[in-house]
Amino acid sequence: MLTNKLFYILVTFLVFHTQIFAQSTEATQEEMAMVRQEEMHKAKMTTDPDSTKTIKTEMVEEKMMDKEQMGEDKEMEKSEANAEKQEKASGIAINFVQNSVGGFFPVFLGHVNIKPNLNFTWYNIFWTNASFGTLEAGKDLWLEHGVGLGFSALDGKLYINPSLGLTHGKFLSGGESTVVGDGIVPSVFSLYNQGRFESEFYLAYYKSLRKEGTVTRDFILNWAAAGAKINNHLSIGGFYEQFVLTRVTEGDPTSIYQWLGGYVKVPFGSGHFVRLAAGNNLFNRNEIGEDFYKVNVVLAIK
Numbered sequence: 240m241l242t243n244k245l246f247y248i249l250v251t252f253l254v255f256h257t258q259i260f261a262q263s264t265e266a267t268q269e270e271m272a273m274v275r276q277e278e279m280h281k282a283k284m285t286t287d288p289d290s291t292k293t294i295k296t297e298m299v300e301e302k303m304m305d306k307e308q309m310g311e312d313k314e315m316e317k318s319e320a321n322a323e324k325q326e327k328a329s330g331i332a333i334n335f336v337q338n339s340v341g342g343f344f345p346v347f348l349g350h351v352n353i354k355p356n357l358n359f360t361w362y363n364i365f366w367t368n369a370s371f372g373t374l375e376a377g378k379d380l381w382l383e384h385g386v387g388l389g390f391s392a393l394d395g396k397l398y399i400n401p402s403l404g405l406t407h408g409k410f411l412s413g414g415e416s417t418v419v420g421d422g423i424v425p426s427v428f429s430l431y432n433q434g435r436f437e438s439e440f441y442l443a444y445y446k447s448l449r450k451e452g453t454v455t456r457d458f459i460l461n462w463a464a465a466g467a468k469i470n471n472h473l474s475i476g477g478f479y480e481q482f483v484l485t486r487v488t489e490g491d492p493t494s495i496y497q498w499l500g501g502y503v504k505v506p507f508g509s510g511h512f513v514r515l516a517a518g519n520n521l522f523n524r525n526e527i528g529e530d531f532y533k534v535n536v537v538l539a540i541k
Contacts, residue, residue, distance in 0.1 A: 328352035330541045332510065338533035340482070340496060342368040356391040360400055371410045372417070379417045381408040385424060398430040406445065411458075413488070414451025422447045422457075437474060438465040444485075457486040458495075464502055464516070474504040478516040480533070497521040498531040510539030 334346040347363040364383040372379030385404025391397065404424035409415070411422035426443035445458040459482075466476015482495040500518015507513070514535045520527050 328358075330510075330539065332537055332539040335536040335538075336534070339531045340527060341366070344368070350389060358389045360387045360389050360402065361385070362387075362402065362404070366408075372408055379409050381406060381410045381421075383407075383424060385426070387426075396431060396433045400428045402426050402428070405448075409451065411445060411447035411456060412449040412451040413447075413454040413456070414449075418449055418451055420448050422449075435468045436465075437468060437476070439463070454488045454490075456484060456488070459483045459485050466502065466504070472506060474502075474506070476502055476504075478502045478518065478533075480516075480531075481522075494522045496523055496527045496531070498533075500531065508539075510537070512537050 329349070329351045331347065331349040334348060335343075336346060337343045344364055344366045346365075348360070349362070350358045350360045352358045362383075362385055366381035366383065369377045369380065371381040383404055383406045385402045387400050387402030389398060389400040392399070402425070404426065405420055406422040406424060407419050408417050408421050412418055423446050424443055425446075426441070429440045431438045440461075440463045442461040443459070445460065447455040447457055460480075462478070462480035464476055464478045466474050468474045478500050479498065481497045484490075484493050484495055486492060498516075498518060498520055500516055502514055502516040504512055504514040512535075514537075516531075516533045518531060520529055520531050
C-alpha cells in the first residue's frame with residue numbers, strides 16, 4: 240500500500256511539472272516570435288525608404304498637431320486675457336463728499352471704455368441738503384445725473400471729461416414742488432498727472448430749464464486743485480473753489496463763496512483716496528463764515 244501511494248505521488252508530481260514546463264516553453268516561444276518580428280520591423284525600416292518616410296511623416300504630423308494645440312492654448316489664453324481686460328474696461332466709483340456749505344452728498348461715477356483713449360462716462364449726485372428743496376418738510380431733494388465722454392492724451396497724463404447733465408427738483412426752477420428737468424448742467428472735468436505733480440479742475444454751469452415760480456436762478460460751480468505727491472501714500476497742495484449766482488429773477492448776480500486753502504490727500508488701495516481741503520472763505524464771510532472745509536472719500540468699487 241505504501242509503495243502504491245508513493246508511486247501515485249511521484250506520477251502526479253511529474254505530470255504537474257510537465258504541464259508547467261510546457262506552458263513556460265510556449266510563453267518563451269511567443270516572446271521569441273515577438274522579438275524576431277520587432278527585429279524584422281527594424282530591419283525593414285533601415286532598408287525600406289518608404290517606411291522611413293512614413294515614420295518621418297508621422298513625426299511631422301505629431302509636431303504639427305502639437306503646434307496646433309499650442310496655438311489653440313495661446314488663443315484661449317489670449318481670449319481669457321481679453322475678457323479680463325474687457326471686464327476692467329468698465330468701472331464704478333463712489334465719491335462721498337461733505338463741505339461746510341453744501342453738506343453731505345454722495346456722487347456715483349461710472350465709465351465704459353469705447354476704444355483706447357476714449358470712454359463713455361456717467362454720474363449721479365444725490366444732493367441731500369434740504370435747503371435745496373423744501374426745508375421745512377425735508378422733501379423735494381435735488382437730484383442731478385448726466386453722461387459724457389472721457390478723452391485721454393499725452394500718454395495718459397491728461398484726461399478731459401465733458402458731460403451734460405439734468406437736475407430734478409425745484410432749486411433752479413423756483414416752484415413749490417419737484418419737477419423733472421428742473422435744469423441743465425454742461426460741465427467739464429480734467430486731470431493732469433506727471434511724475435510727482437498732480438492737478439484737478441472742474442467747471443459746471445447750472446442753467447434753469449423751467450420756470451415754475453416767480454424766482455429762477457442759474458449758477459456756476461468750479462474748483463481747482465494742484466499739488467505734489469510726497470510718496471505713494473501722501474499728497475499735499477493748494478485748493479480753490481467758488482460758487483457764483485450768475486442770474487436770478489428780481490436780483491443781481493453775486494458770488495456765494497470763494498474758498499482758498501490747501502489739501503492733504505491720502506491714497507490707499509487701487510483707486511481709493513481720502514482728501515481733506517480747508518482754508519479761508521474770501522467772499523460773503525458774514526453769511527457763509529470765515530473758514531471752510533471739504534472732505535472727499537473716493538472708493539473704486541470695480
